[in-house]
Amino acid sequence: DVKVTQSSRYLVKRTGEKVFLECVQDMDHENMFWYRQDPGLGLRLIYFSYDVKMKEKGDIPEGYSVSREKKERFSLILESASTNQTSMYLCASSTVGGTSGRPGEQFFGPGTRLTVL
Amino acid sequence: QKEVEQDPGPLSVPEGAIVSLNCTYSNSAFQYFMWYRQYSRKGPELLMYTYSSGNKEDGRFTAQVDKSSKYISLFIRDSQPSDSATYLCAMSDSGGGADGLTFGKGTHLIIQP
Numbered sequence: 001d002v003k004v005t006q007s008s009r010y011l012v013k014r015t016g017e018k019v020f021l022e023c024v025q026d027m028d029h030e031n032m033f034w035y036r037q038d039p040g041l042g043l044r045l046i047y048f049s050y051d052v053k054m055k056e057k058g059d060i061p062e063g064y065s066v067s068r069e070k071k072e073r074f075s076l077i078l079e080s081a082s083t084n085q086t087s088m089y090l091c092a093s094s095t096v097g098g099t100s101g102r103p104g105e106q107f108f109g110p111g112t113r114l115t116v117l
Numbered sequence: 118q119k120e121v122e123q124d125p126g127p128l129s130v131p132e133g134a135i136v137s138l139n140c141t142y143s144n145s146a147f148q149y150f151m152w153y154r155q156y157s158r159k160g161p162e163l164l165m166y167t168y169s170s171g172n173k174e175d176g177r178f179t180a181q182v183d184k185s186s187k188y189i190s191l192f193i194r195d196s197q198p199s200d201s202a203t204y205l206c207a208m209s210d211s212g213g214g215a216d217g218l219t220f221g222k223g224t225h226l227i228i229q230p
Contacts, residue, residue: 004160033217040125042222043161043205058217090160102168103149103209106218108160 003027004109006091012115019078021112023091031094031104032074033058034066036087037111043090049074081116088113120144123206123221131229136193140206140221143187147208147219150182152191155203155223164204165191196228 007022025032033048035058045058047066055066063085067075074093078085089112094104123140130136138152148169153161167173170184179192189208193200203225207218 040222042123043220045217048217092160103151103166105163105166106153106161106207108162110158110160 006109006112010113013081017081019081021076023074025093029093033092034076035090083116086116121221127225129227136196138191140189146210149209150189151207153205198228198230201228
């Protein structure tokens with residue numbers, strides 16, 4: 001059974017704190033992603049990584065950084081948390097697709113609901 | 118430009134009805150079209166995908182893509198209360214999975230028993 005796990009389901013932090021969100025996958029996937037999901041805005045890509053130590057900015061990288069030191073682990077870092085970063089954060093990993101008409105399938109974790117006070 | 122439009126709903130229908138969910142998009146480079154289902158307090162799960170234009174059927178679910186109109190649809194026949202969830206369309210140009218997907222905002226579907 002494929003699995004993406006996230007370190008916390010709920011997290012409450014104070015403005016200005018450094019926040020680490022951890023994600024681990026056990027499927028040996030090369031690709032990993034961090035999204036945030038907000039009512040009325042949907043899922044938005046923050047950062048992604050296609051290999052260890054590689055990272056690429058998504059659509060909304062401002063205020064975030066990432067780290068991928070091991071293939072199975074992808075961390076999202078909020079250097080100085082702000083109230084506008086209160087959101088649901090979803091991690092995903094994906095197979096490599098694009099052949100024979102089959103896309104890479106993204107597998108999502110259960111999400112971390114972060115509240116910044 | 119990556120932009121996908123999807124009506125957020127909520128869409129409420131009685132059990133047994135046929136449900137139609139839709140997305141429009143503007144990027145003509147998209148070739149892979151997916152539907153994800155997200156239950157409350159869970160992450161999204163892939164429901165179906167299609168490549169390029171055409172239809173694909175899987176049990177009670179049918180996905181349609183009309184690339185000329187930049188319009189995709191998901192039909193659910195004989196809808197059940199267990200189909201109540203948020204449905205997100207997602208699209209990709211390369212399909213390789215390495216650059217993420219562009220998601221619609223999701224439609225919240227409620228099937229009334």
